[in-house]
Amino acid sequence: MTPMMRQYHEAKQACGNALLLFRMGDFYELFHEDAKTAAAVLGLTLTSRDKDKDDGIPMAGFPFHQLDTYLRKLITAGYRAAVCEQVEDPKQAQGLVRREVTRVVSAGTLMDDQLLDPLQANYLVAVYRPIAARGGADGDGETVGIAWAELSSGRFEAGIFPRSALDDELERIGPAEVLFREDDPRLSPDRTMPWQVTMRPAWTFAFEEGSRMLTKHFGVASLEGFGFSEEHEAAIRAAGAILHYLQETQSGGLDHFEALLAHHRSAVVEIDAASRRSLELTRTIRSGSREGSLLAVLDQTLTPMGARLLTGWLSSPLTDPQRIEQRQEAIAELVTAHPLREDLRQRLRGIFDLSRLLGRIASGRTGPRDLQFVGRSLAMLPQLKARLIDRQAPLLVEIQHQLHLCPELRAQLEEGLQDESPLTTADGGYIRDGFDEQLDDLRSLAKGGKEWIARYQAEQVQQTGIASIKIGFNKVFGYYLEVTNTHREKIPAHFIRKQTLKNCERYITPELKDYEEKVLAADEGARQRELELFQALREDVHRHLRQLQETAAALARLDVLAGLAEVAARRGWVRPEMSDQVVLDIEQGRHPVLDAMLPQGEFVPNDTRASDEDGMLMLITGPNMAGKSTYIRQVALLTLLAHVGSFVPAKRATIGLTDRIFARVGASDELARGQSTFMVEMVETARILHLATRRSLVILDEIGRGTSTYDGLSLAWAITEFLHDSIGCRTLFATHYHELTQLAETLPRVVNLNVAVREWEDQVVFLHRIVAGGADKSYGIHVARLAGIPHAVNQRAQEILRQLESTIPSPQDRMPIVSPRQNSTRPPLQMTLFGYCDHPAIEQLRQLDLDRLPPEEALSILRQLKESADQIPAV
Numbered sequence: 001m002t003p004m005m006r007q008y009h010e011a012k013q014a015c016g017n018a019l020l021l022f023r024m025g026d027f028y029e030l031f032h033e034d035a036k037t038a039a040a041v042l043g044l045t046l047t048s049r050d051k052d053k054d055d056g057i058p059m060a061g062f063p064f065h066q067l068d069t070y071l072r073k074l075i076t077a078g079y080r081a082a083v084c085e086q087v088e089d090p091k092q093a094q095g096l097v098r099r100e101v102t103r104v105v106s107a108g109t110l111m112d113d114q115l116l117d118p119l120q121a122n123y124l125v126a127v128y129r130p131i132a133a134r135g136g137a138d139g140d141g142e143t144v145g146i147a148w149a150e151l152s153s154g155r156f157e158a159g160i161f162p163r164s165a166l167d168d169e170l171e172r173i174g175p176a177e178v179l180f181r182e183d184d185p186r187l188s189p190d191r192t193m194p195w196q197v198t199m200r201p202a203w204t205f206a207f208e209e210g211s212r213m214l215t216k217h218f219g220v221a222s223l224e225g226f227g228f229s230e231e232h233e234a235a236i237r238a239a240g241a242i243l244h245y246l247q248e249t250q251s252g253g254l255d256h257f258e259a260l261l262a263h264h265r266s267a268v269v270e271i272d273a274a275s276r277r278s279l280e281l282t283r284t285i286r287s288g289s290r291e292g293s294l295l296a297v298l299d300q301t302l303t304p305m306g307a308r309l310l311t312g313w314l315s316s317p318l319t320d321p322q323r324i325e326q327r328q329e330a331i332a333e334l335v336t337a338h339p340l341r342e343d344l345r346q347r348l349r350g351i352f353d354l355s356r357l358l359g360r361i362a363s364g365r366t367g368p369r370d371l372q373f374v375g376r377s378l379a380m381l382p383q384l385k386a387r388l389i390d391r392q393a394p395l396l397v398e399i400q401h402q403l404h405l406c407p408e409l410r411a412q413l414e415e416g417l418q419d420e421s422p423l424t425t426a427d428g429g430y431i432r433d434g435f436d437e438q439l440d441d442l443r444s445l446a447k448g449g450k451e452w453i454a455r456y457q458a459e460q461v462q463q464t465g466i467a468s469i470k471i472g473f474n475k476v477f478g479y480y481l482e483v484t485n486t487h488r489e490k491i492p493a494h495f496i497r498k499q500t501l502k503n504c505e506r507y508i509t510p511e512l513k514d515y516e517e518k519v520l521a522a523d524e525g526a527r528q529r530e531l532e533l534f535q536a537l538r539e540d541v542h543r544h545l546r547q548l549q550e551t552a553a554a555l556a557r558l559d560v561l562a563g564l565a566e567v568a569a570r571r572g573w574v575r576p577e578m579s580d581q582v583v584l585d586i587e588q589g590r591h592p593v594l595d596a597m598l599p600q601g602e603f604v605p606n607d608t609r610a611s612d613e614d615g616m617l618m619l620i621t622g623p624n625m626a627g628k629s630t631y632i633r634q635v636a637l638l639t640l641l642a643h644v645g646s647f648v649p650a651k652r653a654t655i656g657l658t659d660r661i662f663a664r665v666g667a668s669d670e671l672a673r674g675q676s677t678f679m680v681e682m683v684e685t686a687r688i689l690h691l692a693t694r695r696s697l698v699i700l701d702e703i704g705r706g707t708s709t710y711d712g713l714s715l716a717w718a719i720t721e722f723l724h725d726s727i728g729c730r731t732l733f734a735t736h737y738h739e740l741t742q743l744a745e746t747l748p749r750v751v752n753l754n755v756a757v758r759e760w761e762d763q764v765v766f767l768h769r770i771v772a773g774g775a776d777k778s779y780g781i782h783v784a785r786l787a788g789i790p791h792a793v794n795q796r797a798q799e800i801l802r803q804l805e806s807t808i809p810s811p812q813d814r815m816p817i818v819s820p821r822q823n824s825t826r827p828p829l830q831m832t833l834f835g836y837c838d839h840p841a842i843e844q845l846r847q848l849d850l851d852r853l854p855p856e857e858a859l860s861i862l863r864q865l866k867e868s869a870d871q872i873p874a875v
Contacts, residue, residue, distance in 0.1 A: 015082030104249035108177025118304035145234025154256030159263030171273035210240015227262030252363030306559025317643035327645025334565035368421035368430035375413030402554035446522035568647035615751030622755030628734035678706030741774030
């Protein structure tokens with residue numbers, strides 16, 4: 001094995017299962033199985049090292065300047081990659097160039113702009129769940145620790161959660177990569193996940209080691225100051241696992257991780273994973289696209305860090321009325337102060353992604369352009385800060401105080417860096433002339449030496465009479481004089497031959513070599529001095545890291561608030577009143593997404609009222625396509641927006657504080673788990689019935705439609721009663737089971753609503769307006785015709801419908817379902833919904849043997865039958 005291949009195998013052993021990108025000159029090479037994988041994934045040509053041997057080593061590679069492109073492809077394909085760089089100058093190396101793995105790149109550890117989505121946070125998550133004792137239970141009641149960190153910005157949080165909330169929290173965070181403990185296979189995914197999964201050694205989740213690493217990194221004696229106590233052991237274990245993984249995979253610093261934030265579930269409105277998808281908060285269900293989601297309508301931010309923060313706010317609505325009010329007051333002030341809002345937004349356009357720039361600076365993976373962008377961002381701050389002075393909203397005042405101008409740092413960056421700096425230091429020429437006297441001298445010497453060479457060439461032409469004489473340069477011989485063979489006899493004696501080519505000879509002179517050494521030394525000295533100055537500037541930025549991170553956070557908040565104010569002003573949204581009462585009072589509410597997509601004035605607004613007096617459970621009936629699902633989603637989205645602190649699309653709104661939002665909407669299956677559409681529907685409904693509280697908001701769409709009519713209606717009926725009697729939360733239930741409208745007669749807080757429809761000849765017009773009362777038709781055949789069902793099929797469906805309607809009793813003729821509350825001692829028999837059936841009394845009469853029945857017993861049985869008959873409600 002050659003020394004270089006021995007070096008490769010040592011590096012490969014250090015990086016585990018990551019694909020090793022081994023730097024060799026101007027290429028990154030992969031060998032053995034890594035080469036085969038890369039050739040297939042990246043479309044590289046698979047060649048062989050030592051081709052003459054039968055056991056040649058598989059090999060594939062790509063030019064070094066295409067690293068980001070190929071890294072993106074590898075990460076997207078689900079692989080981890082280790083970058084092994086040449087860490088010494090080949091010119092100065094004694095023998096084999098020293099190489100080291102400088103970083104391991106995975107989906108959760110990306111930092112470069114070319115690999116990241118600027119609008120989306122890139123979280124690395126760790127999950128820790130205690131292993132149950134031998135023979136112990138392993139149920140959903142266990143507590144799990146979850147920690148999440150973004151390497152590119154330095155955000156780091158952790159918290160404890162019920163085991164049952166794990167999937168919901170992962171959906172809320174939206175990780176790129178999740179770390180699981182390798183000895184806990186119960187937490188490994190049993191279905192395809194949208195994030196990369198990495199199994200880690202159990203010892204990296206150890207409590208003592210994790211606590212030690214975290215306290216050492218943050219320079220504190222304990223984590224209590226961050227809000228962590230003994231009950232947060234699982235969270236500390238998860239956070240320690242993240243820090244260990246980052247230290248293992250990143251050779252650069254992690255100084256931008258300055259605190260571990262304690263996450264408290266009670267501080268945010270809980271929204272489970274299914275509800276997030278149903279409400280299309282950040283992605284649409286059909287295409288998974290950002291366009292068409294609530295986020296796309298809200299996002300009027302002008303900086304990438306503002307866009308990411310808005311996503312975080314939308315994913316974690318607040319439950320604290322004081323924090324909600326602070327956001328509302330800031331938005332209200334920016335809505336009314338139009339010139340202020342316009343000026344702030346105009347200046348925010350000049351702010352770069354400061355949080356990610358600082359992440360790269362802290363890790364040591366930065367270039368001159370990054371420092372230049374920091375300087376340009378700082379240049380926008382004085383006027384931004386000045387415009388926020390004398391603001392009334394406390395949040396705007398707080399942001400103004402958190403904008404640190406750092407004038408000395410800004411001056412250094414502006415004076416030291418060129419207006420257009422290159423991406424990397426290798427390109428050179430990024431330090432301004434006049435910034436450093438030593439650099440200026442070296443540059444002058446290098447430039448003067450080159451001028452001398454040009455002058456020296458002209459002198460040699462004149463002295464020798466050889467007009468075609470040229471001065472060239474290569475890395476082997478340095479500068480040389482080139483003379484064609486036709487002028488060989490004119491060569492002076494002091495020319496020293498260095499190289500013979502086919503048509504010419506190359507010579508050097510003592511004078512030429514002397515100047516060559518001066519020029520090359522000046523060039524190399526200038527490059528080295530420029531690099532030293534760049535490193536000094538980078539260290540200067542690093543010393544201001546804490547102030548700059550606080551500034552970046554303040555700018556992101558200002559961007560979000562100004563963006564929400566822009567939406568409110570542009571679309572006529574209003575500030576909702578937050579109430580401690582369990583109420584909903586929305587006048588002329590509009591669906592925020594559809595209202596933005598439809599031409600102005602086309603969306604039909606609707607009112608919503610829910611309270612103990614007006615009714616807490618609204619049953620909405622009516623035809624398909626009339627707007628039932630839109631209406632109930634609209635109420636959920638307006639409630640969510642109010643808890644974000646945003647204004648809402650309505651004429652007026654009072655919204656009671658909400659702890660959870662549940663949206664059981666739409667149909668889907670989980671075939672990989674063996675769950676049908678109906679099973680998924682029931683699982684999601686069961687979660688609502690177990691977890692919803694008096695303060696929750698529940699929206700349901702067509703519960704029970706995935707099974708037979710009898711089963712489905714029975715379930716829908718019982719679920720409605722349970723929500724009304726046992727939970728009592730604000731509920732909107734859109735359904736085609738018109739029989740449920742009977743519940744308003746027996747349940748005091750049930751209200752019937754329906755979507756208004758107008759029939760004209762054989763046409764149906766959907767008015768999209770919610771009105772009081774229940775519907776008695778679904779107009780399914782009319783909707784089918786609109787959908788393009790063939791005419792013959794529609795005609796046949798109408799014939800069948802007429803036949804069914806002639807054989808099935810009308811609603812007023814059906815035996816009503818009696819609630820147990822109407823007879824607390826003995827629930828009456830529930831008769832069939834669609835016709836008459838024999839009463840048990842009839843079966844009892846049939847079984848009597850009258851010939852052998854004593855008169856006294858016959859009289860007793862007759863009394864029992866009479867009592868049973870009295871309990872049957874009159875029809």
